[in-house]
Amino acid sequence: MDDRQPGQRCVDLVADHRNGQRHRHLTFTLTVTNNGPSSAAAVSVADLLPNGYTYVSDNGAGAYVSGTGVWTIGNLANGASTSLLITATVNATGTYANTATVTSTTTDPTPGNNTSTSTPTPAASADLAIVKGVSNANPNVGDSVTFTLTVTNNGPSAATSVSVTDLLPAGYTYVSDDSAGAYVPGTGAWTIGNLANGASVALNIVVTVNAAGPYANTATVTSATNDPTPGNNTSTSTPGPVPTADLAIVKGVSNANPVVGTNVVFTLTVTNNGPSPAAAVSVADLLPNGYTYVSDNGAGAYVSGTGVWTIGNLANGANASLQITATVNATGTYLNTATVSSTTNDPTPSNNTGTATTTPVASADLIMAKSVDNATPTVGTNVVFTLTVTNNGPSASAGVSVADLLPNGYTYVSDNGAGAYVSGTGVWTIGNLANGASTSLQITATVNATGTYLNSATATSTTNDPTTTNNTGTATTTPVASADLVMAKSVDNATPTVGTNVVFTLTVTNNGPSASAGVSVADLLPSGYTYVSDNGAGAYVSGTGVWTIGNLANGASTSLQITATVNATGTYANTATVTSTTNDPTTTNNTGPRQIWSWPSRWTTRLRRWAPTWCSP
Structure with a gap:
């Protein structure tokens, strides 16, 4: 002080403050x-x-x-x-x-x-701190997580105009929040307003985790009130999303009711519904024993022995297909299941399995074989037809029967079917015939002289037959004609007087059963007769003794009368023999002899009273 006096004490008190900020x-x-x-x-x-x-x-x-x-x-x-x-x-x-x-x-x-x-004038100071947490640090892509933002005013003053900026990065899609409109997802601004010293406020933001990021989510709190510690005004939460891919498989079959033994095509389609790519995708589809693998279009990606189809990586939204061709077996399991898997997490495993089933229609390839023991039988003799039905499968055959009504070229005699064959209808009832089994029937028949000789037998079944072209078997014969010609010869006078005429009557009868062709009779008069005439109209040649008849129908007869003079000496036994180009099963009746006794004229009167006469037919 300038006005100091001797012995005066002066206290100069000075308060020096560097700033007037609260909490400093x-x-x-x-x-x-x-x-x-x-x-x-x-x-x-x-x-x-x-x-x-x-x-x-x-x-x-x-x-x-x-x-x-x-x-x-x-x-x-x-x-x-x-x-x-x-x-x-x-x-x-x-x-x-x-x-x-x-x-x-x-x-x-x-x-x-x-x-x-x-007297300082302190400025308000509020230490705002923000902490950001997440409900799941390792969520699956596609899952929802909740970010919780907690703002605390550590004071010492109340904080005014408090707001938080939390604009979600591309790794998330906003779903909802609990701020009642205080949070605007489009800008990421959360308006809090005033926050008392020591108070806290929280915000929950629900988001979906996207397949691609970034995933670091940062929130920053600010206020119009001075914050002495800005280092705690920002908080970051960075989840580590687990890629997730919803794989779905659909399996179909080309024919739900295939015939056993035919092929069906199974189509497997795997779709990645995302949201992430799927890695190391594979499908397990080992065909059940109801099918036999034939081929696939997987270019080696499908191994039939293990049933594994290796797909590899499958992008989000992409799909892959495989077609497997298989033969339907006669028996076995027909439910075919395919299951897709991946090293990438799948949030919806319920659609990872696809099934396709068939209800096969039984199929049995029946083969009818027919044979005859003699392809060139003689008319009137018996032949044996052998019918053999074989089931080449693949299924058992039910309701099997054979239709074999003998044609009119044959007359039924017997069979070994023990009643299974009815000759009147021609039906041979077999019943069921196992896969690979065979059964036979023998039918004995007489070959008729005329008629149809092609004998067909057709096998049928209530079971589907995939190859009907082999269901009919035929056997035919070329019968050899057979005609039993009978030669009868008579003379009008068995004891003629020498020098008189006798009439020989030759009668040829065809006892069949066939017509007889090239029929002729050899009847050269012996030296005991001299040819006079005949009624054959040229058919008989006396010089050769041949009577040419030609064809003679079954059951027909024809006659020739030869008039001759009885000579005084010679052979009187007159024999006629009939022949034909047609087989004759009974040649013993093909010759008709007729012998008469005659006496020379000088003895005739003397001996007539007692001389015997005889005739050998």
Whole structure:
């Protein structure tokens, strides 16, 4: 002070604060100066911090007692100064006027400068902290997760105009939040407003995890109130999504009711419904024993022995197909199941299996074989037809029967069917015939002279037959005609007088059963007769004795009368033999002899009364 007097003590109290921000430390600087002219004894300062501050420290080396606010200086020489630095925290509320008063046992002529007051005007300060968490640190792609944002005001002041910026990155799709409109997903702004000291507020944001990122989700809190610790104003949550691919398989079959032994085509279609690509995709489809593998269009990707179809990677939204051709077996399991799998997580395993089943129609390839024991039988003799039915499968055959009504070229005699064959209808009832089995029937028949000789037998069944072209068997004969010609010969007078005429009557009868062709009779008159005439109209040649008849129908007869003169001497036995180009089963009746006895004319009168005559037919 400029107006100092001798022996006057002066205390110059100065408060020095670096800033007035709340929740920051400030330092009060107290400086006591002795303006003299005497030394001052027992100097002390009273500076008890008001409730607007919290004591932190001082540099008084124990001379200042914060609890009482007394700074003990002791003696202070004329013209000397001493200082004290008190560090305090500015509280959010309280009295901020800080007064220091110096006293001494030495008289102070000017007490008006013994007191000094410093009154900072603190600025509000709120330490906002944000913490961001996620409900699942390793979610499956496509799953929903919840980000929880918690903002806390660590004070010491209330925070005004608080807001958070949390714009979701591309790795997520917004679903919902619980802010009642305070959060705008399009901008990522969450408007909180004022937040009291010590208060917290939370926001839950539900999102879907996308197949591709980024996934680091950062939220930053700001306020119109000064924040002394901005390092905790940002929080980041970075889940590690697990790729997920919803694989679905559909299996179909080209024919739900195939015939046993035919082929069906199974079509397997695998679709990746995403959202991620699927890695190491494979399908297990080992054909059940109801089918036999034939081929596939997998170019080696499908191994029939293991049933594994290796697809590999399958992009989101992509599909792959395989066609497997198989033969339907007669028996076995027909439910065919295919299951798709991948090293990528599948959120919906319920669609990973596809099935296709068939209800096969039984099929049995019946083969009818027919043979005859003699292809060129003689008419009137018996032949044996052998009918053999074989089931080449693949199924058993039910309701098997054979139709073999003998044609009119044959007459039924017998069979070995024990009643299974009915000759009147020609039906041979077999019944069931196992796969690979055979059965036979023998029918004995007489070959008729005329008629149809082609004998057909056709096998049928109530079971489907895939190859009907072999269901009919035929056997035909080329019968050899057979005609039993009978030669009868008579004479009108068995005891003629020499020199008179006799008439020989030759009768040829065809007892069949065939017509007889090239029929002729050899009847050359012996030396006991001299040819006179015949009624053959040229058919008989006396010089050769041949009577040419030609064809003679079954059952027909024809006759020839030859008139001859009985000679006095010679052979009188007259024989006629009939022949034909047609087989004759009974040649013993083909010759008709007729012998008569005659006497020379000179003996005729004398001996007539007693001479015997005989005739050998």
